[in-house]
Amino acid sequence: MFPPPFSRDAIVTDDMNPLTQAYRDVIIYDGADADEELYAGPIVVHANGWIELEGDRLLSPSAIHHIDIYDDVTEPEAEPDRPTER
Numbered sequence: 125m126f127p128p129p130f131s132r133d134a135i136v137t138d139d140m141n142p143l144t145q146a147y148r149d150v151i152i153y154d155g156a157d158a159d160e161e162l163y164a165g166p167i168v169v170h171a172n173g174w175i176e177l178e179g180d181r182l183l184s185p186s187a188i189h190h191i192d193i194y195d196d197v198t199e200p201e202a203e204p205d206r207p208t209e210r
Contacts, residue, residue, distance in 0.1 A: 143171035149194040156189055167191075 146168045152175070154162040163183070168176040173185035 141171070145169045147193050147195050149197075151192045151194070152183070153189050153191070154187060162188070 146166070148166050150164070150167050151161045152163040152167070153160070163177060165178055170176060175183040175185070175188065175191075177183055
């Protein structure tokens with residue numbers, strides 16, 4: 125009659141969770157030098173700081189130095205021509 129007091133299922137879905145953020149195009153670095161990337165591709169950032177990679181893999185926040193996000197970056201040549209104001 126009543127649901128069990130404990131469950132592995134979340135109360136709300138990931139679509140409804142306001143503390144979860146998804147990005148399509150990122151590069152993750154594990155050190156201060158930007159020469160070697162740790163991961164490139166889509167991620168989901170969870171409220172506890174853990175990063176979910178493709179294939180349901182998780183990356184600890186302590187393993188990450190910084191993340192570059194390129195979701196809203198447009199190439200300069202991809203912008204439409206704008207008329208000059210006179």
